[in-house]
Amino acid sequence: MKKIGKYLSAVLLLCVVTVAQAQLKPNEIVTANALFADNGCSGCHDFASKLVGPSWQEVAQRYKGKKVTAKITNVIRSGGQGKWGDVPHPANEGIEKQNATLLAKWILSGAPQN
Numbered sequence: 001m002k003k004i005g006k007y008l009s010a011v012l013l014l015c016v017v018t019v020a021q022a023q024l025k026p027n028e029i030v031t032a033n034a035l036f037a038d039n040g041c042s043g044c045h046d047f048a049s050k051l052v053g054p055s056w057q058e059v060a061q062r063y064k065g066k067k068v069t070a071k072i073t074n075v076i077r078s079g080g081q082g083k084w085g086d087v088p089h090p091a092n093e094g095i096e097k098q099n100a101t102l103l104a105k106w107i108l109s110g111a112p113q114n
């Protein structure tokens with residue numbers, strides 16, 4: 001019986017972890033696409049082609065399986081340089097942290113369009 005209890009708690013824990021990493025909700029995807037379009041990101045980033053900055057596909061690929069949401073959120077808001085080339089990514093302090101976090105999650109999950 002004890003063993004079953006342990007097994008069950010392991011399964012439960014796995015569920016919690018899985019839910020925590022679940023895909024973005026449909027309304028979050030809509031919001032993220034709007035944030036991308038409204039904050040000038042699209043001048044330098046595209047879904048599949050490298051522009052001034054890396055494509056979302058490239059970014060998602062590079063960080064696949066890594067827990068970098070906080071780091072990427074920080075880059076989006078405070079700027080970053082040297083990971084993809086010499087051109088810096090500009091600071092966007094005007095984007096609220098929760099919106100930058102959503103953008104980071106969205107980009108890292110492959111930037112779904114709908």
Ligand code: HEC
Pocket residue numbers: 036039040041042043044045052053054059072075076080081082083084085086087088089090092095103107
């Ligand atoms: C003026 C052009 C420009 C704009 C506008 C811009 N970026 Fe960038 N972005 C870049 C460049 C260039 C890089 C590569 C920086 C590097 O080499 O580390 C980059 C890198 C990134 C990365 C990868 C960061 C990393 O550490 O790997 C993310 C994510 C990103 N940008 C998101 C955004 C978002 C979201 C917006 C809109 C709020 C945005 N960018 C607006 C040019 C831009």
